[in-house]
Amino acid sequence: MAGQFEGKVVFISGAARGQGRSHAVRFAEEGADVIALDLCEQIDSVAYPMPSREDLDETVNLVEKTGRRIVAEQADVRDFERVREVVANGVAELGRLDFVLANAGIFPAAGTQRLDITAFVDAVDVNLKGVYFTIEAALPAVLNQGEGGAIVITSSAAGFKSVSTTFDTMSHGAAGYTASKHAVIGVMRHYATSLAEKNIRVNSVHPGGVATPMIINEAMGRLVGDQPEFGDAQQPKLSMPPMDPAEVTDAIVYFCGHSGRHLTGVALPLDGGLTLK
Numbered sequence: 001m002a003g004q005f006e007g008k009v010v011f012i013s014g015a016a017r018g019q020g021r022s023h024a025v026r027f028a029e030e031g032a033d034v035i036a037l038d039l040c041e042q043i044d045s046v047a048y049p050m051p052s053r054e055d056l057d058e059t060v061n062l063v064e065k066t067g068r069r070i071v072a073e074q075a076d077v078r079d080f081e082r083v084r085e086v087v088a089n090g091v092a093e094l095g096r097l098d099f100v101l102a103n104a105g106i107f108p109a110a111g112t113q114r115l116d117i118t119a120f121v122d123a124v125d126v127n128l129k130g131v132y133f134t135i136e137a138a139l140p141a142v143l144n145q146g147e148g149g150a151i152v153i154t155s156s157a158a159g160f161k162s163v164s165t166t167f168d169t170m171s172h173g174a175a176g177y178t179a180s181k182h183a184v185i186g187v188m189r190h191y192a193t194s195l196a197e198k199n200i201r202v203n204s205v206h207p208g209g210v211a212t213p214m215i216i217n218e219a220m221g222r223l224v225g226d227q228p229e230f231g232d233a234q235q236p237k238l239s240m241p242p243m244d245p246a247e248v249t250d251a252i253v254y255f256c257g258h259s260g261r262h263l264t265g266v267a268l269p270l271d272g273g274l275t276l277k
């Protein structure tokens with residue numbers, strides 16, 4: 001049976017592992033070809049290991065196993081010209097662009113680096129500027145087709161609520177993460193409002209804890225060991241383990257598919273009630 005995204009192309013930032021890889025494989029299973037990018041390098045303010053080129057190659061491998069095509073390049077979402085290049089290369093090869101998933105992000109809120117002002121700057125650069133650059137770089141190709149499309153930004157529960165909730169757990173990294181994840185709701189509303197007349201729908205997802213190397217790592221373990229109140233503040237109200245990346249993918253597929261055809265401007269919490277007031 002044909003998948004719901006047969007004949008479509010999706011562009012995904014941060015696709016080397018974690019949620020981005022899950023989105024790439026699922027969209028391919030649904031019939032889409034994939035344009036993927038990832039930094040595949042360490043950023044000094046990030047205390048957990050970031051992925052390598054081998055991780056992005058594994059995403060390529062998994063997508064190709066589904067029978068779909070993928071163009072995957074190492075690139076930094078903070079470099080607008082480079083992101084444009086990746087989109088151009090992907091569209092030249094795959095012929096079109098329908099969906100944009102602005103997923104790449106960093107969480108520089110652990111390790112001693114979190115107390116350096118650079119952690120704030122890096123969080124905002126990657127998680128806000130990078131999201132804007134990803135969408136801006138991709139938009140001309142989507143508009144060119146004149147057939148509409150869908151954009152999904154991956155924000156966080158930290159788009160609604162501060163990740164640090166006490167004086168002792170304040171850090172520049174936590175501030176940058178919270179600020180950037182709030183700010184992309186503004187980016188989402190900017191595009192949702194302005195692109196509606198072009199039938200391009202724009203929404204954001206706001207996960208709580210997702211089981212990826214961003215939160216399952218030694219530095220985060222040390223932080224919540226030293227500051228249990230930091231860990232407590234990230235607990236959902238529902239008694240649940242961290243989500244699987246595939247559960248975030250489910251929501252994104254819902255937004256991009258026929259199921260989401262009336263949805264634009266929605267900031268969807270996927271957080272087990274963490275941000276419930």
Ligand SMILES: NC(=O)c1ccc[n+]([C@@H]2O[C@H](COP(=O)([O-])OP(=O)(O)OC[C@H]3O[C@@H](n4cnc5c(N)ncnc54)[C@H](O)[C@@H]3O)[C@@H](O)[C@H]2O)c1
Nearest residue numbers: 014018019038039076077103104105156207209210212214
């Ligand atoms: N894991 C969680 O608990 C959680 C919760 C809420 C939101 N999020 C958000 O989900 C998104 C995906 O994160 P994840 O959980 O899959 O973590 P992850 O670290 O496994 O994946 C993030 C990916 O983004 C890439 N990336 C980072 N900076 C980049 C840059 N400058 N240019 C290009 N690529 C870059 C990384 O290399 C990595 O592959 C992020 O935006 C994150 O903030 C994660």
